[in-house]
Amino acid sequence: MSSDPWGRVDESGTVYVRTADGERAVGSWQAGSPDEALAYFKRKYDGLVVEIGLLERRVRTTDLSAKDATTAIEHLRAQVVEAHAVGDLQSLAERLDKLVASVEERREERKAAKAKQSEEARSAKETLVAEAEELANSEQWRAAGERLRALVDTWKGLPRLDRKSDDELWHRFSHARSAFSKRRKAHFAALDAQREDARRRKEKLVQEAEALSSSREWGPTAARYRELMAEWKAAGRAQRESEDDLWNRFRGAQDVFFQARGEVFAERDTEQRENLTRKEELAAEAEKLLPIADLKGARAAFRAINERWEAIGHVPRDARPKIEGRMHAVERALQEAEEAEWRRTNPEARARAAGLTGQLQDAVDKLRGQIDTARAQGNDARAEKLSRELEGRQALLDQALKGLQEFGG
Structure with a gap:
């Protein structure tokens, strides 16, 4: 007979394993010595040790689910209980008990982690929904649209919640996106309508501008072009491709007109500058008549100068007041001389002046x-009063005598 701390072989070749509950026969050995029998059944025990060790490592280092781990543990436990092996089977059972506790602990940890993850996902999705609902009212069409697309990508990367919660949040999220898309579509539809209206209005403005480009009514046409430009700005923008083409035509028509007007005005400005030079010469000639000594001769000379003046034509507008003012000054001097001569030679006026002088x-x-x-009567008060009256009459007489002298007598 052979024995071991965990088993023995009796005389009949029966092999026993020692447990806390006593011995249990695990097999029979007839082919060799008892030591060989124990060694064989110890190897079966070692095999169980290896399997339990592997399961412990899987539980510790992999994402083996609690369900699969529990199934594996129970499978090994059944093998340990019914094991035809010699060794410390109780320690193996205890290791399996510890492994059960470890799996349960991991189950709770995973459950808590999943709950936390779910709560974080719920919070994240609620945040996404709130932002999407805020963006639904935005008029920053491009930026808001890009942001909503980014929110969708973020949503897809988040874990799913329970079906009801996930569906409710997705419904709000989807509704916000749809509301924004609907508003954006309506906005751009209205914008397209406005741009089409602007295109039609600008097409009419271009047609009128092109029709006016050959006009030679410089003032009215230039004024109308200014009105057309104001109407152009008020019309709003057409579609980009139409806007650029219409503007080029509109601007081109104006350029044709204003270039033609510029050429005419340049020619006219040259002519008017020449006219100014000639009128400056005539003004200087007229100014030589001052002061007037011979009224009749000065009048004839000024008339001749003025006839040549009128034949010359226009001068530049900014020079007109000054050059005309010089001629008007000579003309006023002639008028004043004529008025003085008339007063001096008018018989009726002279007679009136003489009569007034005599009366005074x-x-x-x-x-x-x-x-x-x-x-003489000693009435000094009356004499004083009459003296004051005399002073006034004498002043009037002096003035009348001076006027009478202007008539030569």
Whole structure:
């Protein structure tokens, strides 16, 4: 008979394993020595040790599910309980018990992690939904559209929640995107309609601008082009391809007109500058008539100068006030000389002046006589009053005599 701390072989070749509950026969050995029998059944025990070790490593280092781990543990436990092996089977059972506890612990950890992950995913999706609903009212069409597309990608990368919660959040998220898309579509449809209206209006403006390009009515046509430009700006923008083409035509028509006007105005400016030079010469010639000594000769000379002046034509607008002012100054001097001559030679005016002078002289002489009488009578107050009256009449007489001298007498 042969024995071991964990088993023995009796005389009949039966092999036993020792357990906490006593011995249990695990097999029979007839082919060799008892030591060989124990060695054989120990190898079966070692095989169980290896399998349990492998399962422990899988539980510890892989993502083996709790269900699969539990199934594997129970399978090994059945093998240990019924094992035809010699060794410390109790320690193997204890290792399996510890492994069960470890799997349960991992199950709870995974459950907690999953719950945390689910809560984080819920929070993240609620945040995405809130942002999407805010973006649904945005008019930053490009930026908001790009952001909504990014939110979809973010959503796809998040874990799913329970079906009801996930569907409810997705419905809100999808509704926000649809609302934004609907508003954006309506906006650009309205914008397209506005741009089409702008294209039609600008097409009419271009047609009128092209029709006016050959006009030679410089002032009215230039004014109309300014009005057309104001109408162009008020019309809004057409589609890009139409806008550029219409603008080139509109601007081209204006260029044709204003280039033609510029050429005419340049020629006219040259002519007017020459006219200015000639009129400056005539103004200088007229100014030599001043001061007027011979009214009749000056009048004839100015008339001849003015006839040549009128024949010359226009001068530059900015020079017109000054050059015309010089001629007007000579003309006013002639008018003033003529008025003075008329006053001097007018018989009726002379007679009136002489009559007035005579009346004033008689009044002065009469007042002087009255003053002398009052003083002779000792009436100084009356003499003083009459003297003041005499001063006024004498002043009028002096003025009348001066006027009478202008008539030569």
